[in-house]
Amino acid sequence: MESVETTLPPSEKTGPRNGGGAPAVPFFSQADTFRELWPEIRSHCVRVLDRGKFSHGSGVAAFEHALARWTGAEHVVGVNSGTDALVLLLRAAGLRPGDEVVVPAYTFVATATSVVLAGGVPVFADIEERGYGIDPRSVDAVATSRSRMVMPVHLFDRLADIRGVHEVARRRGLTVVEDSAEAIGMRQDGRHAGLLGAGGVLSFFPAKTLGAIGDAGALLTDDDTVAETARALRHHGRGGRTLDHFPGISNPTVLAGYNSKMDDVQAAVLLAKLGRLDADIARRAALSARYDERLRQIPGVLAVPGDVAPHPGGNRVCYVHLIEVERRDALAAHLAARGIATEVYYPTPLHLQPCFAHLGHRPGDFPRAEAACAAALALPLYADLSETDVDRVCDGIEDFYTGRRR
Structure with missing residues (x-):
């Protein structure tokens, strides 16, 4: 099988671009990781x-x-x-x-x-x-x-x-x-x-x-x-x-x-x-810290991950960078217009999902879960993300809440 020709396509972040021509920020990409690891994966x-x-x-x-x-x-x-x-x-x-x-x-x-x-x-x-x-x-x-x-x-x-x-x-x-x-x-x-x-x-x-x-x-x-x-x-x-x-x-x-x-x-x-997992975890932690530093200064951002300490004996590993914000859906639309992808984790709490309606729950049964579903927004976070991308996301959030135009 060594004769099989295997190549990877050039890396490109797909999706809309903002008015200045800068590439979009996808919610997730591992194109650069695969380029680096391709010989070993192959x-x-x-x-x-x-x-x-x-x-x-x-x-x-x-x-x-x-x-x-x-x-x-x-x-x-x-x-x-x-x-x-x-x-x-x-x-x-x-x-x-x-x-x-x-x-x-x-x-x-x-x-x-x-x-x-x-x-x-x-x-x-x-x-x-x-x-x-x-x-x-x-x-x-x-x-x-x-x-x-x-x-x-x-x-x-x-x-x-x-x-x-x-x-x-x-x-x-x-x-x-x-x-x-x-x-x-x-x-x-x-x-x-x-x-x-x-x-x-x-x-x-x-x-x-x-x-x-x-x-x-x-x-x-x-x-x-x-x-x-x-x-x-x-x-x-x-x-x-x-x-x-x-x-x-x-x-x-x-x-x-x-x-x-x-x-x-x-x-x-x-x-x-698996051989680069420790490095990827460290990279995600650094990017998450950069997010927190910027976002703490922005009005309208209600909570950032770094403000809640792990339970005693536990550690942090940053898989998703989840923030809570005012006017969550409007902010997500604003970022999408700039080519910045986000995800809502999660739109509807499980007790109010149609597939569990037979269990008889009503709005208000689990208020903290319902509040999180209304305010939480996940930002792009992955090892291939750049510091420039993090700053672009934070700039977009800041502009939304301050009314500034860049």
Whole structure:
């Protein structure tokens, strides 16, 4: 396969340009990263093509081993998406049909839909007054006798209050599983996110801190039984190389599996990018600090990430730079007109989503989650972003609130 000609196209930031001819600022781009890493990525991918094993092969095993070393996990189970990782985690951790799982009302919808897909019932809780993690007091208030698990979500740049969640979980008899999809590099008292309960997950969606070139994910756990069950679940319930389904599996709650395997091409890309993960995390932190320094001085900006400290024992890893602002939607439109892309995380809290209308919630049930949905705006943040781009974004925000024209 070494004769295969592989080249990358020239880098270009696509999208509208402002009146001065400056390139647009996309919400996410990794063109420069791929240009720099292309020789290594190409080498890994060619080995996959030479082996002719494109799914669930030795490339996936190599990436699992490398990620286990990086995170300190006893077990890493590569799968085809972060969402499937959540479904497998819930089932492998013992969720039974009809069991309730307490989840935050402010998060990506997959946190709650994974509970449904695993046969459970989501029970919503509010988030903290400052920050975006689930509020342990709200968990205590909404948990019922049918609640079996609580799933804190580590969002944007910090862990949820995992100590507080565990305190409630112990008192309520709940198993803690983590939606740590965004949390690569985040640690609590030295332990990586996803290893602070029965297990957790990582998403490798392209925009994540460690991103693939498509969908991919992983389950992390230090629990042998959870890992054993998840490995079988991802491959139709098949054990090892046999065609037997769940031979000797020690978790009796598992009945049937899925086709949730990671493919070796994604593993090859992720293995190449893992070597620069520490540098990418540091780069994102520097860009986030630059944002904070500029944005703190701008009227209309209500909150910046750096103003909320991590919970004791935790660290910051900047995946999304989320600010809260006045007139959020008008600001987003103003920036879009300048060729600056933003994202709303999240437009509607989960308890008010149509797919959960049968649970009977109303506006006002979880006020902090609803307030975040009304005011939060995510700005571009990725390793290929330049300081000039950050300043262009901040200039656009400042002009909107001051009425200045540049």
